[in-house]
Amino acid sequence: MTEDDTAAASFGGPATAARSMELLWGTKPPPSRGRKPGMTLERIVAAAVELADAGGLDGVSMRRVADRLGIGTMSLYRYVPAKAELQDLMLDAVMGEAPAVSGATGWRDGLERYARASLEGYRRHPWLLRAVLTRGAMGPNQAAALDAVLRVLEGSDLSGGERMAVVGLVAGYVRGVAQQLAGDTRAARGSGGGFAPLIGGHLDPATYPALTGVWRDEDLERAEDPFEFGLRRVLDGIAALVESRRVAT
Amino acid sequence: MTEDDTAAASFGGPATAARSMELLWGTKPPPSRGRKPGMTLERIVAAAVELADAGGLDGVSMRRVADRLGIGTMSLYRYVPAKAELQDLMLDAVMGEAPAVSGATGWRDGLERYARASLEGYRRHPWLLRAVLTRGAMGPNQAAALDAVLRVLEGSDLSGGERMAVVGLVAGYVRGVAQQLAGDTRAARGSGGGFAPLIGGHLDPATYPALTGVWRDEDLERAEDPFEFGLRRVLDGIAALVESRRVAT
DNA sequence: CCAAAAGTGAGTACAGTGTACGCGAATTTA
DNA sequence: TAAATTCGCGTACACTGTACTCACTTTTGG
Numbered sequence: 001m002t003e004d005d006t007a008a009a010s011f012g013g014p015a016t017a018a019r020s021m022e023l024l025w026g027t028k029p030p031p032s033r034g035r036k037p038g039m040t041l042e043r044i045v046a047a048a049v050e051l052a053d054a055g056g057l058d059g060v061s062m063r064r065v066a067d068r069l070g071i072g073t074m075s076l077y078r079y080v081p082a083k084a085e086l087q088d089l090m091l092d093a094v095m096g097e098a099p100a101v102s103g104a105t106g107w108r109d110g111l112e113r114y115a116r117a118s119l120e121g122y123r124r125h126p127w128l129l130r131a132v133l134t135r136g137a138m139g140p141n142q143a144a145a146l147d148a149v150l151r152v153l154e155g156s157d158l159s160g161g162e163r164m165a166v167v168g169l170v171a172g173y174v175r176g177v178a179q180q181l182a183g184d185t186r187a188a189r190g191s192g193g194g195f196a197p198l199i200g201g202h203l204d205p206a207t208y209p210a211l212t213g214v215w216r217d218e219d220l221e222r223a224e225d226p227f228e229f230g231l232r233r234v235l236d237g238i239a240a241l242v243e244s245r246r247v248a249t
Numbered sequence: 250m251t252e253d254d255t256a257a258a259s260f261g262g263p264a265t266a267a268r269s270m271e272l273l274w275g276t277k278p279p280p281s282r283g284r285k286p287g288m289t290l291e292r293i294v295a296a297a298v299e300l301a302d303a304g305g306l307d308g309v310s311m312r313r314v315a316d317r318l319g320i321g322t323m324s325l326y327r328y329v330p331a332k333a334e335l336q337d338l339m340l341d342a343v344m345g346e347a348p349a350v351s352g353a354t355g356w357r358d359g360l361e362r363y364a365r366a367s368l369e370g371y372r373r374h375p376w377l378l379r380a381v382l383t384r385g386a387m388g389p390n391q392a393a394a395l396d397a398v399l400r401v402l403e404g405s406d407l408s409g410g411e412r413m414a415v416v417g418l419v420a421g422y423v424r425g426v427a428q429q430l431a432g433d434t435r436a437a438r439g440s441g442g443g444f445a446p447l448i449g450g451h452l453d454p455a456t457y458p459a460l461t462g463v464w465r466d467e468d469l470e471r472a473e474d475p476f477e478f479g480l481r482r483v484l485d486g487i488a489a490l491v492e493s494r495r496v497a498t
Numbered sequence: 499c500c501a502a503a504a505g506t507g508a509g510t511a512c513a514g515t516g517t518a519c520g521c522g523a524a525t526t527t528a
Numbered sequence: 529t530a531a532a533t534t535c536g537c538g539t540a541c542a543c544t545g546t547a548c549t550c551a552c553t554t555t556t557g558g
Contacts, residue, residue, distance in 0.1 A: 034505030035553045062545065072508040074546080083545065130379070132428075143457055150459035160463035161475070169479045172425020173418065179381075180417065208392055210399035214409035226410070230418045237486030283534025284524040311516065321537040323517080332516065 092139025110152030341388025359401030371427035
């Protein structure tokens with residue numbers, strides 16, 4: 001499930017993602033008749049987030065969320081149609097906790113702030129890496145963050161599509177770095193913090209000359225934070241684009 | 250599990266990832282005594298990959314893999330210590346199927362080939378997006394691919410760490426785009442193929458001015474493939490670095 | 499005030515998961 | 529031929545997500 005139903009119901013089915021959007025955006029008027037709800041969606045989502053922060057995404061089960069709230073497991077389904085939708089809500093919830101790009105002085109500064117704030121978010125909630133991956137619904141908080149970043153680009157003469165691509169580029173870069181950092185549980189023999197996913201005594205210099213060479217190098221210098229280094233590279237590329245558009249106008 | 254045990258056994262425990270490395274690299278000599286194995290690791294991994302290609306990562310269960318091979322479920326555990334390790338093997342297996350950067354004429358051309366080949370791989374095996382995420386062990390095929398890309402950078406005067414960062418940057422970019430493409434099950438009202446994760450009638454122009462503005466724009470132009478656009482941006486950034494290093498020598 | 503209706507909370511049940519344990523069968527060595 | 533060792537796998541268990549059902553509250557219409 002989770003990815004299959006978006007793929008299977010590819011042509012107009014109820015497609016769980018649609019229900020996610022209703023939950024994320026729609027505030028359907030509360031019914032006038034009947035018993036009052038004893039729980040709120042917000043509390044459920046908050047509990048799930050806490051659980052995920054503590055024990056990873058796999059630590060979040062419907063039973064555990066319900067137990068933590070002191071209610072029956074099936075009561076959760078009064079507020080959330082399924083677990084996948086709960087994950088969407090969790091994602092949007094943590095998106096709303098970062099101020100991100102508040103007082104940026106220009107597009108470059110703004111993108112830098114955005115990138116660093118995103119990385120910090122991934123560090124605080126490592127499960128975001130997996131949650132972002134599996135589903136693709138955008139909530140109001142995520143939309144607000146995206147809107148803020150786009151506003152930062154308003155000074156430039158980029159087109160709409162170009163701005164979107166630029167933001168996607170930076171966001172993708174940060175996610176990549178965050179994943180590498182998450183994979184590094186101080187990789188192998190405490191060497192490079194940059195890439196290094198667990199290489200022990202393996203790796204023959206004869207068959208992997210370039211790779212082993214890099215390994216030796218990296219031990220020697222360790223000059224700069226790989227995140228900032230790559231970020232500068234990305235922003236340089238964007239700067240080249242911005243420049244070209246400014247001249248071409 | 251899956252992510253927790255790498256985090257929990259943070260200090261020198263047996264840490265399932267270590268066993269993955271043994272499976273990926275070590276070809277421990279076959280025992281001379283005892284019954285002959287009726288199955289091979291390769292066949293198991295191949296079956297799991299086929300299953301994942303057909304039904305997504307969630308379609309891969311130990312029982313289903315065993316059924317497809319016509320053996321008992323628990324027999325799998327004679328070859329693979331746990332499902333997580335099987336995923337590592339699946340990942341490395343598909344890494345070995347792409348020629349990737351064969352006859353590149355320079356670092357830029359090489360990185361372009363690498364990026365396009367990677368994107369194609371993600372398209373062929375969408376489950377890679379989730380598999381890459383969860384675990385972090387590098388097998389011989391993945392090492393070979395990485396080595397090939399690094400070799401492409403040998404013409405430049407970049408340091409080892411810089412080369413690693415460059416490769417990580419490109420790889421991260423491609424993964425980001427691949428994820429967006431996967432999220433687009435022809436997102437919402439068939440508009441922009443670039444970002445667009447299901448925005449229906451929501452999204453008030455007053456509260457999200459920049460975002461809604463971009464939406465309108467993107468419908469008008471649709472000039473270029475977002476992947477190639479972003480890729481050029483990334484490579485431009487790298488080019489700037491390469492240039493600076495070449496001059497500084 | 500009193501049904502009727504609507505909506506809530508949760509217990510039970512089921513199909514499915516990963517895998518620990520242990521036992522019989524097959525194979526090689528002494 | 530007997531001992532040693534390995535393989536194949538049946539059984540069992542804890543756990544998952546969630547469909548169904550029923551009793552209980554609360555509000556509304558008469």
